[in-house]
Amino acid sequence: MAVLAYCITDAEAQIDVPKQGLQGKKIEGIVESGLRCYISNYTADDPASKQPVREAALAFNRILQTFLRQTAIIPLRYPTVLADANEVSSFLRDHAGEYRDGLSRIRDGVQMEIRLSSPAWSGSGVENSGAQYLRARQAHYRRVNQIAEELYKAVGLAAKSHKIRQVAEGARCFFLVDRAAVDQFVGNVRSAKLPADVGVRVSGPWPATEFLKED
Amino acid sequence: MSESSANIVFAGNDASDDLSILDVLDHVLNAGVVIRGTVIISLAGVDLIYLGLDVILTSVETALRHMKQAQGAAVHKPGTAV
Numbered sequence: 001m002a003v004l005a006y007c008i009t010d011a012e013a014q015i016d017v018p019k020q021g022l023q024g025k026k027i028e029g030i031v032e033s034g035l036r037c038y039i040s041n042y043t044a045d046d047p048a049s050k051q052p053v054r055e056a057a058l059a060f061n062r063i064l065q066t067f068l069r070q071t072a073i074i075p076l077r078y079p080t081v082l083a084d085a086n087e088v089s090s091f092l093r094d095h096a097g098e099y100r101d102g103l104s105r106i107r108d109g110v111q112m113e114i115r116l117s118s119p120a121w122s123g124s125g126v127e128n129s130g131a132q133y134l135r136a137r138q139a140h141y142r143r144v145n146q147i148a149e150e151l152y153k154a155v156g157l158a159a160k161s162h163k164i165r166q167v168a169e170g171a172r173c174f175f176l177v178d179r180a181a182v183d184q185f186v187g188n189v190r191s192a193k194l195p196a197d198v199g200v201r202v203s204g205p206w207p208a209t210e211f212l213k214e215d
Numbered sequence: 216m217s218e219s220s221a222n223i224v225f226a227g228n229d230a231s232d233d234l235s236i237l238d239v240l241d242h243v244l245n246a247g248v249v250i251r252g253t254v255i256i257s258l259a260g261v262d263l264i265y266l267g268l269d270v271i272l273t274s275v276e277t278a279l280r281h282m283k284q285a286q287g288a289a290v291h292k293p294g295t296a297v
Contacts, residue, residue, distance in 0.1 A: 007247075008248070054236070054240065057239070057240055057243045057244060058230050058236070058239060058240075058243075060243055061228075061230070061239045061242070061243045064243070065228060065229075074247070074248055075242075075243075075246065075247035075248065076247050076248045076249075077243070077244060077245070077246070077247045077248065077249055078243045078244060080248075080249075099248075113238075186225060189223065190223060190225075192223070194222070194223075196222065197222075198222060199222050199224070200222055200223040200224065201223075201224045201226055201234070202223065202224065202225045202226060203225075203226040203227065203228060203235070203238045204227075204228055205228060206228060206242050206246070207242075207246070207247065209242075209246040209247055210246075
């Protein structure tokens with residue numbers, strides 16, 4: 001029987017498992033090599049599978065969030081459908097070391113994300129040469145990094161670690177935050193003094209996928 | 216450089232508006248473990264998975280850019296179909 005996989009946790013984590021998974025199926029845990037992967041049976045021709053992908057993905061997120069509120073999780077991308085529970089066990093066995101390391105790294109942590117954006121960073125399109133373009137990008141990255149530094153200062157000890165990823169309109173800043181420190185993190189960001197032309201969008205808590213591996 | 220915290224938006228993780236939905240989809244579809252080679256796509260119903268993912272599999276940056284362009288067009292060019 002095909003199964004839909006949700007997430008991986010430490011096998012010892014005490015979890016109040018959500019009653020129903022997608023398609024109204026029962027969620028069960030497969031234990032292997034110190035890890036537990038939560039799955040539910042998946043039927044391709046189930047009428048419930050005709051749910052639009054967006055709605056199914058949002059329902060999947062609600063289930064992940066229920067787990068995340070209780071313990072550190074490694075999510076599987078939606079939709080990960082495996083042939084049967086044996087395939088899940090085999091996968092856990094093959095990756096046990098990697099995932100146990102990842103879970104111990106993010107233990108009790110969740111990921112908060114801050115997206116920095118500004119219309120000015122989308123590029124003016126008036127650069128006349130490659131050199132001008134590169135200089136403009138360099139200035140852009142410098143400013144984004146300065147603002148990110150201000151954010152790191154404001155966040156302070158509320159985050160255990162942080163990472164930045166430059167994107168076209170600015171940057172995505174990721175923070176590893178103790179589950180108990182999320183409110184403190186939000187309060188610190190709220191009090192940050194940042195340039196008025198910069199959009200700051202805070203989201204989370206999310207599974208700490210950016211921090212599973214050491215850089 | 217003027218400073219303010221007025222531009223800070225707290226979106227959470229619960230898909231309460233369109234941008235939050237994009238955040239959620241970005242995390243559910245783009246972040247997390249990928250099991251390569253063992254995903255049985257054929258079991259998932261082609262008309263559901265493939266069609267749906269074609270529609271929504273874009274980065275948040277791209278989606279936000281399109282949304283802003285659409286909003287800009289609506290503001291600056293009244294009557295323009297968006």
